[in-house]
Amino acid sequence: VRGRRAVTRRRASVCQGCGTRPVRRIRGARYCSPCVGRMPKKDCRECGESFHPDRMTGPRCKPCASAKAHEKRVGDIYGLKPGQYAELLAFQGGGDAITGQKPRSKRLAVDHRHSDGEVRGLLLKHTNLYVVGWLESFDDPFAILDNLRAYLTESPAKKLWGDAVPRQDVS
Numbered sequence: 001v002r003g004r005r006a007v008t009r010r011r012a013s014v015c016q017g018c019g020t021r022p023v024r025r026i027r028g029a030r031y032c033s034p035c036v037g038r039m040p041k042k043d044c045r046e047c048g049e050s051f052h053p054d055r056m057t058g059p060r061c062k063p064c065a066s067a068k069a070h071e072k073r074v075g076d077i078y079g080l081k082p083g084q085y086a087e088l089l090a091f092q093g094g095g096d097a098i099t100g101q102k103p104r105s106k107r108l109a110v111d112h113r114h115s116d117g118e119v120r121g122l123l124l125k126h127t128n129l130y131v132v133g134w135l136e137s138f139d140d141p142f143a144i145l146d147n148l149r150a151y152l153t154e155s156p157a158k159k160l161w162g163d164a165v166p167r168q169d170v171s
Contacts, residue, residue, distance in 0.1 A: 097121035
């Protein structure tokens, strides 16, 4: 039909065990829930825990494989030796070096100075991009921080109007 785009539907993957049912809703799954329930669990070579076959990538479980890949990536890009990311994370108390917030779903970003590549710490993605990255764009970031502190403690509106500052209805 002219003028209409063809609607393409993504076909559900079929279980490799029985060949009839759709696979489980876990990303990267190969088997349906009944088939996985009947299969024997496998032990992970790295952590020693037992997992269903579709939670394994070869001899390792997916979390261990992901951790190994992450360790290799931060080593290749930032020059961290194996275990240094985990060591720095533990030293920071398991959270962002500036805010202290713990990551929810993604790992902390490795913050580094762009001029010489020196690693400074681990930050949440937003802290790294929108706070540190923004401050680095100024010639004197500490003057900006001083201005920010002054703004938050004694705002221009407070200086101008005193106690008659307009307020938003928060009820």
